[in-house]
Amino acid sequence: xxxxxTSLVSRGWGRDVAKRLGLPQPVELRRYRPGEAILSGPAxxxxxxxxxxxxxxxxxxxxxxxxxxxxADAAAPRAxxxxxxxxxxxxxxxVLDGIERPEDLSAPLLAAGRALRSLAPSGRVITLSRRxxxxxEPSLGAARxxxxxALRSLAxxxxxxxxxxxxxxxxxxxxxxxSVLGALRFLLSGRSAFVDGQFLTVGTSAGxxxxxxxxxxxxxxxxxxxxxxxxxxxxxxxLARDGAKVIAVDIPAAGESLAQVANDVRxxxxxxxxxxxxxxxxxxEHALGRHGRLxxxxxxxxITRDKLLANMDAAKWDSVIDVNIAAQLRINEAxxxxxxxxxxxxxxxxxxxxxIAGNRGQTNYAASKAGVIGMVRSTAARLAAxxxxxxxxxxxxxxTEMTAxxxxxxxxxxxxxxxxxxxxxxxxxxxxxxFLASDGASGISGxxxxxxxxxWMGQ
Amino acid sequence: xxxxxxxxxxxxxxxPFARANGAYAMTSNQDMLTAALDGLVARYGLQxxxxxxxxxxxxxxxxxxxNLTREAVLGSALSPETxxxxxxxxxxxxxxxxxxxxxxxxxxxxxxxxxxxxxSASDAPIVVSEGLRHALLELARAKTAxxxxxxxxxIRPRDVAPVAPGTNEPRTGLSMGExxxxxxxxxxxxxxxxxxLALSSHRNLAEAYERGFFDDLMTPYRGLTRDANMRPDxxxxxxxxxxxxxxxxxxxxxxxxxxxxxxLTDGASTVLLASEEWAESRDLPILAEVVDGEAAAVDFVHGxxxxxMAPVFAVPRLLGRLGLTFEDIDxxxxxxxxxxxxxxxxxxxxxxxxxxxxxxxxxAFGKVDRAKLNVNGSSLAAGHPFAxxxxxxxxxxxxQLHERGSxxxxxxxxxxxxxxxxxxxxxxxxxxx
Numbered sequence: 103x104x105x106x107x108t109s110l111v112s113r114g115w116g117r118d119v120a121k122r123l124g125l126p127q128p129v130e131l132r133r134y135r136p137g138e139a140i141l142s143g144p145a146x147x148x149x150x151x152x153x154x155x156x157x158x159x160x161x162x163x164x165x166x167x168x169x170x171x172x173x174a175d176a177a178a179p180r181a182x183x184x185x186x187x188x189x190x191x192x193x194x195x196x197v198l199d200g201i202e203r204p205e206d207l208s209a210p211l212l213a214a215g216r217a218l219r220s221l222a223p224s225g226r227v228i229t230l231s232r233r234x235x236x237x238x239e240p241s242l243g244a245a246r247x248x249x250x251x252a253l254r255s256l257a258x259x260x261x262x263x264x265x266x267x268x269x270x271x272x273x274x275x276x277x278x279x280x281s282v283l284g285a286l287r288f289l290l291s292g293r294s295a296f297v298d299g300q301f302l303t304v305g306t307s308a309g310x311x312x313x314x315x316x317x318x319x320x321x322x323x324x325x326x327x328x329x330x331x332x333x334x335x336x337x338x339x340x341l342a343r344d345g346a347k348v349i350a351v352d353i354p355a356a357g358e359s360l361a362q363v364a365n366d367v368r369x370x371x372x373x374x375x376x377x378x379x380x381x382x383x384x385x386x387e388h389a390l391g392r393h394g395r396l397x398x399x400x401x402x403x404x405i406t407r408d409k410l411l412a413n414m415d416a417a418k419w420d421s422v423i424d425v426n427i428a429a430q431l432r433i434n435e436a437x438x439x440x441x442x443x444x445x446x447x448x449x450x451x452x453x454x455x456x457x458i459a460g461n462r463g464q465t466n467y468a469a470s471k472a473g474v475i476g477m478v479r480s481t482a483a484r485l486a487a488x489x490x491x492x493x494x495x496x497x498x499x500x501x502t503e504m505t506a507x508x509x510x511x512x513x514x515x516x517x518x519x520x521x522x523x524x525x526x527x528x529x530x531x532x533x534x535x536x537f538l539a540s541d542g543a544s545g546i547s548g549x550x551x552x553x554x555x556x557x558w559m560g561q
Numbered sequence: 562x563x564x565x566x567x568x569x570x571x572x573x574x575x576x577p578f579a580r581a582n583g584a585y586a587m588t589s590n591q592d593m594l595t596a597a598l599d600g601l602v603a604r605y606g607l608q609x610x611x612x613x614x615x616x617x618x619x620x621x622x623x624x625x626x627x628n629l630t631r632e633a634v635l636g637s638a639l640s641p642e643t644x645x646x647x648x649x650x651x652x653x654x655x656x657x658x659x660x661x662x663x664x665x666x667x668x669x670x671x672x673x674x675x676x677x678x679x680x681s682a683s684d685a686p687i688v689v690s691e692g693l694r695h696a697l698l699e700l701a702r703a704k705t706a707x708x709x710x711x712x713x714x715x716i717r718p719r720d721v722a723p724v725a726p727g728t729n730e731p732r733t734g735l736s737m738g739e740x741x742x743x744x745x746x747x748x749x750x751x752x753x754x755x756x757x758l759a760l761s762s763h764r765n766l767a768e769a770y771e772r773g774f775f776d777d778l779m780t781p782y783r784g785l786t787r788d789a790n791m792r793p794d795x796x797x798x799x800x801x802x803x804x805x806x807x808x809x810x811x812x813x814x815x816x817x818x819x820x821x822x823x824x825l826t827d828g829a830s831t832v833l834l835a836s837e838e839w840a841e842s843r844d845l846p847i848l849a850e851v852v853d854g855e856a857a858a859v860d861f862v863h864g865x866x867x868x869x870m871a872p873v874f875a876v877p878r879l880l881g882r883l884g885l886t887f888e889d890i891d892x893x894x895x896x897x898x899x900x901x902x903x904x905x906x907x908x909x910x911x912x913x914x915x916x917x918x919x920x921x922x923x924x925a926f927g928k929v930d931r932a933k934l935n936v937n938g939s940s941l942a943a944g945h946p947f948a949x950x951x952x953x954x955x956x957x958x959x960x961q962l963h964e965r966g967s968x969x970x971x972x973x974x975x976x977x978x979x980x981x982x983x984x985x986x987x988x989x990x991x992x993x994x
Contacts, residue, residue: 350603354773354775354776354779354781354786355781355786356781357600357779357780357781357786358596358600358780358781358782358783360603360780361599361600361602361603361604361780362599362603364603364604364606365599365602365603365608365638368606368608368609369606370603370604370605370606371600371603371604371780372777373604373776373777373780374776375773375776378773391844391846392606392844392845393844394844
C-alpha cells in the first residue's frame with residue numbers, strides 16, 4: 103500500500119495541486135509478481151557491435167521487444183501515423199562497453215536523452231560499461247568513470263517511478279556472462295523497484311541462469327537471521343517464493359512470530375541468539391541435519407541503540423557491535439571452516455545507508471554497518487576460491503514498524519529525500535537479497551547494493 | 562512374542578506457562594493448544610504434514626470443546642487430514658497421550674503422533690446450578706404455555722448464582738491440597754524439606770533457561786517468553802515467610818504454603834513422537850525412546866492411601882517389569898503437584914514396612930538420589946497447567962537424556978511419574994538415543 107501522501111498526489115485534485123506547487127509526486131512503483139512480463143513495453147537499445155547484439159538477443163529471449171537506436175520507430179510515440187499510440191518504452195539500455203574517450207559518451211547519452219520523454223512510468227535506464235581501473239589509460243579511465251556520473255545524474259532526472267542503474271564489467275568479463283544477464287534482468291524487472299542510481303559490478307563469468315526464472319533458488323537451503331518480523335520476514339518469504347527452503351532464525355524471545363513466518367514459508371524455525379559463541383555451528387548443524395545442505399546465509403538480524411557519542415555508554419556501543427557485526431563474523435568463520443559450505447554458497451549481509459553516509463546519533467550503528475561492508479569485501483575474496491560470493495545490501499528509508507514509530511514530520515521528510523520521493527518496502531530489500539543469493543549473481547561479489555531510491559546522502 | 566518396533570521422541574514444544582488470570586487470562590484452551598502445535602510444526606517443518614494421530618486433552622474443559630484436539634489441529638499448520646482425539650485422565654492426561662500414541666506406533670498402527678495437553682484455570686467453564694439446569698431442561702420439554710410457566714416457576718433465586726469450577730474430589734469433598742496435607746502429616750514431611758525442594762525447583766529451572774536449554778523446547782506466546790511462576794531469586798527465607806494454606810486444621814503442624822504448592826496455571830505442551838523410520842526418513846532428530854509405562858490407582862476414598870500416592874505403586878510395578886531398580890535410573894522426573902507429594906513418594910519407597918506390606922516387596926524399594934531429581938526444575942517452578950504437565954516433562958527428559966547420551970556403556974535412562982486426581986498415577990521410562 104502506498105503512503106497517504108503518495109495516494110493523495112496520485113490522482114484527482116491532489117495531483118493537480120502538487121503539480122502546480124512543484125511538490126514531490128511519488129507514484130506507486132512497479133513491483134515484481136511471479137509470471138508477469140519483465141517490462142511493460144519495448145526496450146530501446148543504444149549501442150552497436152557484438153556486445154549490443156548479445157544484449158539484443160538476450161532481451162528478445164526474455165520476450166522483450168528490443169528496438170535499435172536509429173531505427174525509424176525507435177524513440178517512439180509521436181502519435182504514430184496510423185493513429186494508434188505505440189506503447190511507451192519500458193526501458194532504455196545503453197551498451198557502452200566500447201567507449202574509449204570521454205567524447206564517446208556524447209552520442210549514446212544524447213540519444214538516451216531524446217528518448218526519456220517516451221519512458222513509461224517505472225521505466226528503466228540501464229548502462230552496461232567497463233569498470234574503471236587504475237590500469238586504464240587516463241582517457242579510458244575518464245570515459246568509464248564518466249558513465250557513473252552521467253547515470254547517477256540521469257537517475258535524478260527521472261520521474262514517475264522510473265529508475266537508472268548501471269552494470270560495471272571487469273575487463274575480461276564478456277557482456278553475455280551469466281551475472282551480466284542476471285543483473286540486467288534484475289534491474290529491468292520489478293524486483294529492483296527501489297534500487298536507483300546504483301551500479302552492480304560483475305567481476306567474473308561465474309554462475310548460471312536459472313532454468314525457471316521465477317524459481318531462481320529452487321533446491322537451495324537458505325538461512326535468514328532476524329526473520330521474525332519486518333525486513334527479515336519479507337526476506338524469508340521472498341527466498342521461499344523463489345524456491346528456497348528457508349531456515350528462519352531469531353532470538354528465542356521472538357519465537358511466536360518466528361514460528362508464524364516459518365509456517366508461512368513452509369520452512370523451519372530455529373530459535374537462536376546469534377551472539378552465542380556457537381551460533382555458527384548450531385546453524386550448520388540444523389541446516390545439514392534437517393535439510394542436508396546450506397547454500398545461502400542472509401545476515402539480517404540487527405539492533406539499534408542510538409545515542410549521541412557524547413552520551414554513549416559501553417553497553418549500548420558493545421551490544422550493537424556484537425549483534426550487528428561481531429556475530430556475523432563469528433558465524434561466517436564457522437561457515438568457512440565447514441567443508442559443506444562454499445560450493446556456490448552466497449552470503450548476503452544487511453548493511454545500511456547510515457554505514458555509508460553516517461547518521462547523527464548512530465556512531466555505534468554506523469560503525470557496525472560500515473563494518474559489514476568491510477566484512478563482505480574481505481569475505482568475498484575468501485569465498486571466491488570456493489565459488490561462493492559475499493555481498494551487502496544497504497537499505498535506505500524502508501517502511502517498517504520501526505519507521506512507523508518515527509514522529510510524523512521527520513518520517514514525512516525522510517521518505518521524500520530520495521529520487522523516488524517515497525519510502526521503500528521490506529519487499530524491495532528482500533528482492534535485492536534474493537537476487538544476490540542466486541546463482542545468477544555468482545559473478546557479483548564484494549558489492550554493496552543500496553536499496554534506497556537514490557537517497558540524497560552518500561553514493 | 563512379536564518384537565514390537567520402537568517409539569521415539571523427536572522433540573517437543575510448549576508455550577511458557579502463565580499464572581492463572583495472568584498473560585493468558587483471555588486465552589482459550591483451543592488457542593493455547595493451537596499455538597503449541599504451530600510452534601512444533603515450525604520447529605520440525607511439519608507444515609501440511611499428515612501426522613498419524615494427534616492426542617491431547619484438558620482437565621478443565623468447556624462442553625463446547627468436545628473435539629478440542631481436532632479443532633486445534635484444524636487451526637494449525639498441520640494437514641487438515643490429520644486425525645485427532647481427546648484424552649482426559651486428570652493431571653496424567655499429558656503422559657497418557659504420550660503412552661497411548663507410543664503404543665500405536667509400536668504396533669505399527671501409526672508412524673507418527675503428536676501428544677499434548679492444555680489447561681486454562683483462567684478461562685474455566687462456569688456452569689449453572691443444578692436447580693436452574695433442571696428447570697431449563699423441563700422448560701425445553703414443555704409444550705404448552707402452562708407447562709412452560711410451571712417449569713419457570715421452579716427456579717429459585719439461589720439457583721441463579723453460577724457454579725464456579727471445582728477441583729475438589731467428588732467423593733470426599735476435599736481439595737487436593739487438603740488431601741495432600743493429610744498425607745504430608747502422615748509421612749511427617751517437614752516444612753523445611755518442602756521449601757528446600759521448591760527452592761531447588763526454581764533454581765534448576767532458572768539454570769536451564771540460562772544455558773538455553775529451552776531454546777528448542779518452547780515458543781513464546783502472547784508476550785510471555787518464560788514461565789511466569791518462576792522465581793529465580795527466591796530463598797529459604799522468602800519461602801519460610803509464607804503462611805500455610807493447606808491443612809489448617811493441623812494448626813501449628815501445617816506445613817504447606819503457596820511456595821511449596823503449585824499455583825493454578827495456564828499453558829499447553831506438545832511432543833512429537835514417531836517410529837525410528839519415520840523420523841529418519843524426514844531427517845528429524847531422535848532424542849529418546851519411550852520404553853514403557855504403567856498406570857496405578859489407590860483407594861483414597863476409604864483412606865487406605867493418600868490421594869496422590871498412586872505413583873508409589875506404579876513405579877515399582879513398571880521398574881519390576883523392566884528388571885530395573887533406582888540404581889539404573891539417571892534422571893528422575895517426579896511431578897511436583899506439591900513439594901510434599903514428591904517427598905511422600907520418596908519416603909514411601911524408602912520405608913521398609915510400607916514397601917513390604919503395601920507393595921509386597923522384600924524390603925524398601927530404594928532411595929532416589931536427589932542430585933538426579935527434577936534437574937531442570939519441575940511444576941513448583943514452571944507451574945502446572947494440569948493436562949500440559951506430562952508433555953512438558955517428556956520433552957524435557959528426552960532432551961536431557963539425549964544430551965547425556967550414555968552412562969557406563971548403556972543409554973542414559975529416565976523415569977517419569979505423575980500423580981493425578983481420583984487417586985491416579987502414571988509412570989514411564991525413557992532411554993537416551
